[in-house]
Amino acid sequence: MSLFAVQYFYAGDPDAMAEVRPTHVEFLRSLHESGALRVSGPADGGTSALLIFQAESKEELEKTLNEDPFWTAGFIGERPIREWNPFFGSIN
Template identity: 40%
Template structure:
């Protein structure tokens, strides 16, 4: 199954993002338990805050449908979303 690297760039509304963080993390936890999220976490705030999710799904359209359900998306704190298919060669997510 394809693996995707999802890079979020967050907007300046930190208060709203922090209020939505528990729901955002619960959403990620559900996807992790289902095997869709392989790893996730925040990116350093320099130069702008963001997040990285490694996800697997049948195709990019499925990833986009899942991302649309992220509580961060519904409260509008994501300024940019970059989705790239990734082929891990080494490490725990490597494709044999």
């Protein structure tokens, strides 16, 4: 298993995003409860987010993230996924 740093850069009407947010949060909650999502949260005043995942491969993670309601609704304009190997500290 590898760690991956994912950035979400939001691109959507805030009111429309607010309508979909509960299903997006539930999607992320289920990934966190399964252990795949290690930590996540908003960044840059809420215009983006940083998410750290544990997955077998980038391709597997991308397939999973394609099911995020924010992604399917078109609210994520950019979503870089990078394998990440931290040198210091840990994510428990």
